[in-house]
Amino acid sequence: YAMLLSLIFLIVLVAAVVGFVFRHEIKTNFESNLNLALRDYNVTADRHSEAVDTIQRTLHCCGVQNYSDWEKTEYFTQRGIPQSCCKSQDDCSEEDLKDPGKAKLKVFVDGCFFLVTSAMESKMSVVAGISFGIACFQLIGIILACCLSQYITNNQYEMV
Numbered sequence: 001y002a003m004l005l006s007l008i009f010l011i012v013l014v015a016a017v018v019g020f021v022f023r024h025e026i027k028t029n030f031e032s033n034l035n036l037a038l039r040d041y042n043v044t045a046d047r048h049s050e051a052v053d054t055i056q057r058t059l060h061c062c063g064v065q066n067y068s069d070w071e072k073t074e075y076f077t078q079r080g081i082p083q084s085c086c087k088s089q090d091d092c093s094e095e096d097l098k099d100p101g102k103a104k105l106k107v108f109v110d111g112c113f114f115l116v117t118s119a120m121e122s123k124m125s126v127v128a129g130i131s132f133g134i135a136c137f138q139l140i141g142i143i144l145a146c147c148l149s150q151y152i153t154n155n156q157y158e159m160v
Contacts, residue, residue: 002145009138016131031113034064041075041082053084059119060087061112069111071100081107 019026037048056062062085063069070081080097083089085107096102 002142005138005142027117034113038073055112056084059112059115060108061110061115062108063111064113065111067107067109
């Protein structure tokens with residue numbers, strides 16, 4: 001049992017160190033994937049398009065760096081900026097979303113990349129605290145399992 005807990009503890013420790021060391025690569029990868037999702041955005045309900053819409057609605061953002069990122073996409077030439085960028089769904093017409101000048105007043109202007117990464121970084125302290133607490137319980141479990149094993153071997157019980 002102690003060996004199993006030790007193995008799990010080491011796996012979690014290695015994952016935390018790798019995540020900390022490669023955090024900049026994770027951000028860069030997220031940004032490139034978000035750009036790719038915008039480029040391939042379409043009306044059909046695929047997972048990437050739904051994810052982009054969810055991020056934009058939830059965080060009140062539009063595009064990667066700002067709303068003008070949509071102007072470089074094929075979707076923009078056909079339909080303009082997506083409805084998920086609108087501040088108010090009632091006040092967003094398709095004509096407004098096709099004109100970047102009018103759209104600026106009706107859509108969220110902040111980009112999603114900065115908001116997502118800042119939200120993740122703000123929650124990292126909570127994740128680190130919970131992880132530290134779990135690691136402490138694992139260490140206590142390892143120590144107690146070793147103590148129990150030592151106690152059993154020291155006091156050889158008679159077989160009945």
